[in-house]
Amino acid sequence: MTEATLLLRQIHPTFVQNSRVTSQAFRPTPKDENQLSADNGDKMSAGDAWRRFSAQPECMSAGVMAVSQGECLTCAVHVVEDGVPYIEHCYLDFAPFNGNPANRIGKQLAAKAQDRGWLFEAK
Amino acid sequence: MPPPSFKPELIGDRFADHQVPLEVLKDFAAFEELLMEVAKREYLEDHPDRLRIPRGFTKGVELRLAAIDDGSAILTLVVAGGLALMDTSDYIARAHDKIVDTIANISDGRAPGLPPELLRYFDRFGRSLLEGESITFHRAQGGQSSLTPEVREQLLRASEAEEWTEETLLKGRVSATFMANGEFELELANGAKLRAPLEHQHHGTVIEAMTEYGHGRTLAVKGVVRKNRNGHLKKFDSIEHVNLLHPLDVETRLEELGTLKDRWLNGKGIAPDRAGLKALAENFDKNFDAALPLPHLYPTTEGGVLAEWTLGNWSVSLEIEIGTQTAQYEALHLVSDETSEFTLNLSELAGWTSLNNELRQLTVPVGPE
Numbered sequence: 001m002t003e004a005t006l007l008l009r010q011i012h013p014t015f016v017q018n019s020r021v022t023s024q025a026f027r028p029t030p031k032d033e034n035q036l037s038a039d040n041g042d043k044m045s046a047g048d049a050w051r052r053f054s055a056q057p058e059c060m061s062a063g064v065m066a067v068s069q070g071e072c073l074t075c076a077v078h079v080v081e082d083g084v085p086y087i088e089h090c091y092l093d094f095a096p097f098n099g100n101p102a103n104r105i106g107k108q109l110a111a112k113a114q115d116r117g118w119l120f121e122a123k
Numbered sequence: 124m125p126p127p128s129f130k131p132e133l134i135g136d137r138f139a140d141h142q143v144p145l146e147v148l149k150d151f152a153a154f155e156e157l158l159m160e161v162a163k164r165e166y167l168e169d170h171p172d173r174l175r176i177p178r179g180f181t182k183g184v185e186l187r188l189a190a191i192d193d194g195s196a197i198l199t200l201v202v203a204g205g206l207a208l209m210d211t212s213d214y215i216a217r218a219h220d221k222i223v224d225t226i227a228n229i230s231d232g233r234a235p236g237l238p239p240e241l242l243r244y245f246d247r248f249g250r251s252l253l254e255g256e257s258i259t260f261h262r263a264q265g266g267q268s269s270l271t272p273e274v275r276e277q278l279l280r281a282s283e284a285e286e287w288t289e290e291t292l293l294k295g296r297v298s299a300t301f302m303a304n305g306e307f308e309l310e311l312a313n314g315a316k317l318r319a320p321l322e323h324q325h326h327g328t329v330i331e332a333m334t335e336y337g338h339g340r341t342l343a344v345k346g347v348v349r350k351n352r353n354g355h356l357k358k359f360d361s362i363e364h365v366n367l368l369h370p371l372d373v374e375t376r377l378e379e380l381g382t383l384k385d386r387w388l389n390g391k392g393i394a395p396d397r398a399g400l401k402a403l404a405e406n407f408d409k410n411f412d413a414a415l416p417l418p419h420l421y422p423t424t425e426g427g428v429l430a431e432w433t434l435g436n437w438s439v440s441l442e443i444e445i446g447t448q449t450a451q452y453e454a455l456h457l458v459s460d461e462t463s464e465f466t467l468n469l470s471e472l473a474g475w476t477s478l479n480n481e482l483r484q485l486t487v488p489v490g491p492e
Contacts, residue, residue, distance in 0.1 A: 012388055014380070014422055018339070018370045022421040022431060023440065029424040031391055058390040100464060104455050107438040111457050 001081060003070030006041030007090065008049045008119065010061040021065060021114055027106030028094050034102075036092040040081065041066060043088040046119035052086075054122070063121035065113040075105045127216040128189070128201040134269075135256030138196035146251050146290075148188065150258075151200070153247035154222075155186040160241060161218035162211060169214075177210070184211055223260040227268035229277045242282035249275040250290050250347075285351060288360055292345045293317070294368070294375055297333040307333070309344055309359075312379065319344060319359035328365050341368045341375055371417040374404040380422050393426035399445035403428065403469070406448070410475035415482050434485045441478065443469065452478065454485060 039049040046064040184204030225236040257269040298310040332342040346362040381397040418430035430441040443450040448470040454463040467474040
């Protein structure tokens, strides 16, 4: 993984309104144990990542957006390539942050992802 | 015998201060028709030897609104009609009592009294009533009988009608126009499609809505819609007005969020409380400065709502706890990392004033130095 590696995030349909994505899509929910899941864009395409995610029960995605590893590091967020439950899986480690700092990082990352635009959009 | 007069009482918030919306008075035109029809039947019942009612039996006889008295709003309806009234007034009084008894019977789970074909007048009489409203009549033998939206539906079901109409406001996207038929098609959020008459005065708005179909632009349509006994909406009979909503219309978005179920976020996430969302929408409409940009609104996994604004380099969020209407405001400057945070109480005007003031500061354009 390099600083240019894109970390692919699935965007839930309700997290999009009028083409704008919420910052919540780029920070963990309280049940995520400070780990924000992503797929390594060097190892799989956005379309393949979407297809695998959407095939799971109860999982819905309007498409795929991404931030780079370098952008995460700018926000002091480290990316961990855990390879679990599949080889391309990694996570953004929010453990050092709680509450408002995590919200602010979510806003920074969401703004960068929004500038980059959709890498894959569900029809 | 003096001409009959009736004093139905309208109960509900819209009738406070002894005022009555004009659209509700339309219902009483249908009541008048029902009254005359029942009066004719009463006459024939008294004269079984006659095949038809006398010529001119109700000619010139009409129901007039004479006053709106104290009460939620008490109407004084008088029957006027000159000479013809001498023959009909007794039958009209009896007809009134029969209609009132029919409403009471249905409310009490008994057989209505009026035959099914006459019950169909309730398609128009009572149609303008909203949830929680009623038209209450005093019964000749004492007591009251109230026509509510629920009682009206029971009467219509007893009428054996296959379908009836409702006054309603529906929101959806305009998916097609049919110029040859003078109609357009409204696609509701659940995918149902309803045809509606395309009136000349609504033409431009409807076409604009259709042009923006792909962007999800929503049209609010108020009118009379026809539905069947199963509650399925069939089509609009008439349109009162149409309103092309802002793409970020708050009430519409909160209604969408109100359709979420628990586990909405890939198996996680609590559904927001609908009553709380409705209260939030009303508060927003009442207290949010209309000159400020509308927020994007998203659900949170804890059952709340996150409002977000992108104002230049400022990323602003307001995380709202629906039950308490408390909110955490946070503004972050994406370049300088400057932040502003505080808690607001959106159940109080002061909370909205603070929010409006903060957003106003971030939206004021910076002039040349």
